[in-house]
Amino acid sequence: MLEVICGSMFSGKTEELIRRLRRCRIAGQSVVLLKPVIDKRSVCEVKSHNGNTFEAKEISCGEDILKASENVQVIGIDEAQFLPEDAIQAIIDLSRIYEKRVIVSGLDMDYKGRPFGIMPTLLAVADDITKLHAVCEDCKQNASVSYRVTEEQEQVVIGAKDKYVALCWKCAIKRDASKLGVYSESDVLNSGEKI
Ligand SMILES: Nc1ncnc2c1ncn2[C@@H]1O[C@H](COP(=O)(O)OP(=O)(O)O)[C@@H](O)[C@H]1O
Ligand SMILES: Cc1cn([C@H]2C[C@H](O)[C@@H](COP(=O)(O)O)O2)c(=O)[nH]c1=O
Numbered sequence: 001m002l003e004v005i006c007g008s009m010f011s012g013k014t015e016e017l018i019r020r021l022r023r024c025r026i027a028g029q030s031v032v033l034l035k036p037v038i039d040k041r042s043v044c045e046v047k048s049h050n051g052n053t054f055e056a057k058e059i060s061c062g063e064d065i066l067k068a069s070e071n072v073q074v075i076g077i078d079e080a081q082f083l084p085e086d087a088i089q090a091i092i093d094l095s096r097i098y099e100k101r102v103i104v105s106g107l108d109m110d111y112k113g114r115p116f117g118i119m120p121t122l123l124a125v126a127d128d129i130t131k132l133h134a135v136c137e138d139c140k141q142n143a144s145v146s147y148r149v150t151e152e153q154e155q156v157v158i159g160a161k162d163k164y165v166a167l168c169w170k171c172a173i174k175r176d177a178s179k180l181g182v183y184s185e186s187d188v189l190n191s192g193e194k195i
């Protein structure tokens, strides 16, 4: 069984992942939580934005995932958008061949609103999908965008409130449509008329 939890930053993905893993523990199942080595914000644990923690092992490829999942019934994976392509097959094998429960959490979109890393593929092959929303910092409606407040252009920039705010599409476009990837260049140039 492959479950995917997706959404913007601050939407509660990590909290939801930890909640599901804790329930498994209560049910007496063996559990492991894995996270990509790229995210150095917390070592040997996953930490949600509201301070919830769960012990975790660091992984960097599909082989690491398979190794860390031996003799475990339930595998949680956080920040899956940072994993390499070979993680896809490992995750599919764990859920379909080894018949384990795999719960993956990650950003569906990057700061420009583009599908992020292996997440679109995992969403396509998942048995169950949960899409969560944060609260838009500007209008307080549901937020889908992890809007980057710095000028950095790389797709991967580790950070939290220092670099990102959760916004709905309308408020993100209002702040600066040129930061988003959903418009063609000419649309961006004329975005003042659109808003
Ligand atoms: N704009 C926001 N919308 C919702 N929750 C927020 C927001 N900003 C901060 N938070 C906090 O973030 C928590 C969710 O954190 P977390 O599970 O780590 O999210 P994610 O993994 O999706 O980034 C919320 O319970 C809340 O305390
Ligand atoms: C949008 C976006 C985010 N990131 C980074 C920023 C954080 O380190 C993680 C997301 O963590 P969360 O638990 O989902 O809050 O991803 C990035 O590198 N690039 C982006 O475009």
Ligand SMILES: [Zn+2]
Binding pocket: 136, 137, 138, 139, 140, 141, 167, 168, 169, 170, 171, 172
């Ligand atoms: Zn808004």
